[in-house]
Amino acid sequence: MVNIEQYGDYKTSWCPGCGNFPILKALKEALVGLDLEPHQVLFVSGIGQAAKAPHYINGNVFNGLHGRSLPVATGAKLANPGLVVVVESGDGCMYGEGGNHFLAAIRRNIDLTVLVHNNQVYGLTKGQASPTSAQGFVTRAQPDGVFSSPFNPIAVAVALQAGFVARSFAGMGEHLVEMIQRGIRHRGLALIDILQPCVSFNHVNTYDWYRKRCKPIGPEHDPRDWEKAMALSLKWGEEIPVGVIYQNDRPAFEEHFAVLKEAPLLGRKVDKRALEHILEHYA
Numbered sequence: 001m002v003n004i005e006q007y008g009d010y011k012t013s014w015c016p017g018c019g020n021f022p023i024l025k026a027l028k029e030a031l032v033g034l035d036l037e038p039h040q041v042l043f044v045s046g047i048g049q050a051a052k053a054p055h056y057i058n059g060n061v062f063n064g065l066h067g068r069s070l071p072v073a074t075g076a077k078l079a080n081p082g083l084v085v086v087v088e089s090g091d092g093c094m095y096g097e098g099g100n101h102f103l104a105a106i107r108r109n110i111d112l113t114v115l116v117h118n119n120q121v122y123g124l125t126k127g128q129a130s131p132t133s134a135q136g137f138v139t140r141a142q143p144d145g146v147f148s149s150p151f152n153p154i155a156v157a158v159a160l161q162a163g164f165v166a167r168s169f170a171g172m173g174e175h176l177v178e179m180i181q182r183g184i185r186h187r188g189l190a191l192i193d194i195l196q197p198c199v200s201f202n203h204v205n206t207y208d209w210y211r212k213r214c215k216p217i218g219p220e221h222d223p224r225d226w227e228k229a230m231a232l233s234l235k236w237g238e239e240i241p242v243g244v245i246y247q248n249d250r251p252a253f254e255e256h257f258a259v260l261k262e263a264p265l266l267g268r269k270v271d272k273r274a275l276e277h278i279l280e281h282y283a
C-alpha cells in the first residue's frame with residue numbers, strides 16, 4: 001500500500017495561507033487513494049507559483065518553459081503511455097502563454113490530467129491580471145481595472161468536447177481529491193480548473209468569497225449531456241457550480257497510433273538499417 005509519506009513533505013516558497021497548499025495536499029491524497037507509487041507518475045509544469053508544485057512532491061518531474069507544459073506532457077505520454085501524467089499550471093501559464101497548446105491538447109484528447117491552479121492573477125510576477133481576471137479587477141499594472149472580458153476555460157473546454165471537464169475549489173479538500181481521482185481515471189484529457197485563493201495579490205476572490213458561492217453540482221446534471229454542460233459552463237457569479245461539468249468517451253489521442261499498440265516507444269531498440277534508409281532518403 002502506498003502512503004502519503006512516500007510523496008514527501010517539502011519546504012515551499014509559497015506565501016503562508018496560499019491556496020496552492022491544499023491543492024498539493026489533495027493531489028498527494030488522490031494519488032495515494034489510487035494506490036499509485038511516485039515512480040508511476042510524471043508531473044509536468046511550466047513557470048509560476050502553481051508550476052512549482054511538482055518541486056514539492058516526489059515523482060518524475062519535467063519543469064519546462066512558461067506555457068509549454070502540454071507539448072512536453074504530450075511527448076512523454078506518447079513515448080510511455082503507461083505513465084500517469086499530471087500537468088500542473090497556473091491560469092496564466094495554461095490559458096494565457098499556453099493558450100494554443102490548451103486548445104490543441106483538448107482537440108487531440110491526450111490522456112493527461114491537467115490541474116489548473118486558477119487564482120485569477122499572475123502570482124509569481126507580483127499580481128498582474130491573468131486571462132481569467134474579472135473585468136474591472138484592479139491591479140498595480142491595471143490601475144483602471146481590467147478592460148478585457150475574462151476567459152472561460154470551462155466553456156471553451158466543453159465547446160471543444162474535452163474528454164473530462166470539472167471545477168473544484170482549494171477550500172473543498174474532499175471534493176478536490178475526488179475530482180483529481182476521477183480525472184486521472186478518465187482515459188483522455190481531463191481538465192480540472194481549481195479555484196485557488198492568492199492571499200497576496202487577489203483580495204477579491206478570497207476563501208470566504210468562494211465558500212459563499214461554490215455549490216456542488218447535483219445528481220440531476222448529466223455530464224454526458226453536452227448542451228446542458230454548455231449551459232452550466234456559463235454559470236459564474238453569485239453561484240459557481242463545482243463538480244464534473246462534462247464527460248465523454250471519445251478515444252484518447254494515443255489510441256490512434258498503430259505503432260503504440262505493439263509496445264511503448266520507451267525502451268525500444270533503434271533499427272539502424274531502417275534509420276539509415278530514412279536518412280539516405282532525405283540526404
Ligand SMILES: Cc1ncc(C[n+]2csc(CCOP(=O)(O)OP(=O)(O)O)c2C)c(N)n1
Binds near residue numbers: 048049090091
Ligand atoms: C514567455 C514568458 N513570458 C512571461 C514570463 C514571465 N512570467 C513568469 S511567471 C508569470 C505569470 C505566472 O502566472 P500564473 O501562470 O497565473 O501562475 P501563478 O504564479 O499565479 O501560480 C509570468 C508572466 C516568462 N517567464 N516567460
Ligand code: SF4
Binds near residue numbers: 017
Ligand atoms: S503570490 Fe499568491 S499564488 Fe503566489 S505563493 Fe503567494 S499567495 Fe500563492
